[in-house]
Every structure is written in structure tokens, then in C-alpha cells.
Amino acid sequence: MSARTSAPARRRPSRGARVAYGVLGVVGELLITLGVLVLAFLVWQLWWTDVQGNRAQAEVVRELPRIPVPTPAPTASSGPLVAPERHDEPPVMAEVDHAVTFATIQVPRWDGEPERPVSEGVDRETVLDVLGVGHYPGTAMPGGLGNVALAGHRTTFAKPFNRVAELQEGDPIVLRTATVDGGPGTDTWYVYRVTSWQVVKPSQTEVIAPVPGKPGESPTERYLTLTTCHPMFSARERYVVHAVLDYWAPVADGTPAELLEGAS
Amino acid sequence: MYAWLWRHLPGPVLVRVLLVAVLVAAVLAVCFTWVFPAVAPFMPFNDTTVGE
Numbered sequence: 001m002s003a004r005t006s007a008p009a010r011r012r013p014s015r016g017a018r019v020a021y022g023v024l025g026v027v028g029e030l031l032i033t034l035g036v037l038v039l040a041f042l043v044w045q046l047w048w049t050d051v052q053g054n055r056a057q058a059e060v061v062r063e064l065p066r067i068p069v070p071t072p073a074p075t076a077s078s079g080p081l082v083a084p085e086r087h088d089e090p091p092v093m094a095e096v097d098h099a100v101t102f103a104t105i106q107v108p109r110w111d112g113e114p115e116r117p118v119s120e121g122v123d124r125e126t127v128l129d130v131l132g133v134g135h136y137p138g139t140a141m142p143g144g145l146g147n148v149a150l151a152g153h154r155t156t157f158a159k160p161f162n163r164v165a166e167l168q169e170g171d172p173i174v175l176r177t178a179t180v181d182g183g184p185g186t187d188t189w190y191v192y193r194v195t196s197w198q199v200v201k202p203s204q205t206e207v208i209a210p211v212p213g214k215p216g217e218s219p220t221e222r223y224l225t226l227t228t229c230h231p232m233f234s235a236r237e238r239y240v241v242h243a244v245l246d247y248w249a250p251v252a253d254g255t256p257a258e259l260l261e262g263a264s
Numbered sequence: 265m266y267a268w269l270w271r272h273l274p275g276p277v278l279v280r281v282l283l284v285a286v287l288v289a290a291v292l293a294v295c296f297t298w299v300f301p302a303v304a305p306f307m308p309f310n311d312t313t314v315g316e
Binding site for chain 2: 025026029030037040041044045048049122124125128129134136151152153154155156157161200202203204205207208227228229233234235238240
């Protein structure tokens, strides 16, 4: 009743008030729209980049020129061909051009993760966001004396290193080089084993030095280092995993036993 | 703003609802394809490398 009596007064607000309410309404609608767009950005970043990235990286691995892994004759009952371990001097390929995919990485501990491409360079626009795992330019190539340093996203963009914290001492990390130019070190398996891991500040470049943690020293060992972000969804620190070469084998000789165990 | 848009959409309510759905989908598609990828590098997370 009181509402009805006061209604005529409300029906004719002053011109100034009408404009003010109109502006306020538009501002409110814009803010709501902005909130919805932020939610949409989260959906894109946390879900869609993974969908797109996984699809694109699987495509890169599928299209990668490389010789097939030999399979035993159908009559053989011995199961898949296990590549004999080679502990002699491994062949090492020449460094490739920026954004060229030259190898793949497989980690049996990350059961269910696909084989990921490894490409030259570690900038986000041309390598990490689109091609998955990146190789720090100037660091050793697979099997080489020194440190093969690789970077990858731990969250978003298909998150190739999402499960990096699951790695334990002795876990194999398997690199398989592609055919590239067909020179030494191409179409070769390199099996590394995890030795240690650490959390460092982004400025601590010594983790990718030829001898990890000791910049300036000349290497006598063949290391592999993975770097990714830490904590998840943060750029505050880096999670770093070090590994050392266990053995190598030509792809033509078969498949490393580490990968076959994971498959069975 | 949205009231203005609603008043200026043609047709009965059902057609307007469909038109709004198409407009929303178009805006989201543009965001997913161009806007969000352009904004992402400026977000303070996702850096995975050591060095500058």
C-alpha cells in the first residue's frame, strides 16, 4: 500500500537521475560481462590448451620422419624385440634449427602419458606452447657429453611435465631421436636414469650447466635435466630433475626393455 | 546495454533467444581463437625455463 502511494514519485525521476541510473546499469553489465570472460579465459587456459596441445603434439609425433621400431616375425614366440644395451661411446646428432622437432621423450613412470615431441628452443610462442617439450639451445644433444636440458609446461598447453614430481631415483627417461638428416645419433634410443631433483629460483641457470650445479666445469658425464614450473600454476620457482645416461641403442635393434615393461 | 540489445533484436522471443545464443558463441569463439592466446603470455604463471 505504501509502495503504491510512493509509486508516482518514483515514476518520474529527474532527468539527471535517469542518466545516472542508466550509466550505472551499463557499468554493472560490463562488470558482469568481464567476470564471465575471466571465467571463459580460465576454461580456455586450464582445459582447451590441453585439448589443443595434446592433439597437436600427437600429430607432430605421428608425422615425425623416423624409422619404425622393428617387430619380430609373426612366427616368433619370443615377444617384442628388446634392444641390447650399448655402453660404448654413444653417437650424438648435430644441433638442429630453431623449432625443429628432433626427438621424442617417454617416461614409463608417467603411465598413460603419450610420447611427447622434443623440439629445439625454449621460447613459449614457437616451441613450448605449441610443440610441447623444448631443448635449451647450446646444451648437449641426446647422448652428448654434458647436459641435455629440456623444458616443458607443468600445467596447461598439454602439460607434458605435469607429473614431474612423481619421478623417483632410478626411474628411466627415454629419448628417441628422429631421422632428421640421417647422420650419427639419429634414430637412436637414449635411456637416462633419474639421480636427483631440486627446487630452484628461476635465475639459477647453473642447473642446466654442462655439469649440473657446477658452471664452468668441463663435463665427463652425460646428463639430462628437465625444468618446469613450481609450484604448479606459479612462476615463482622451478622444479628441476637431473638424470644420467644409462645406455643407448639404435632404434633398428629393437625397443628398450624399460618401455616394454611399461606396456605390459 | 543488454536491454537495448534485446529490444533491437528482431522476431519473436524464441528467435531472439537463438540469436543471443549465436552471438554469445561467436564472442566466445573469437576469444578462444585470438583474444585469449594473445593475453596468455602476460599472465604471471606458466614460466618453465631457467634464465632471463
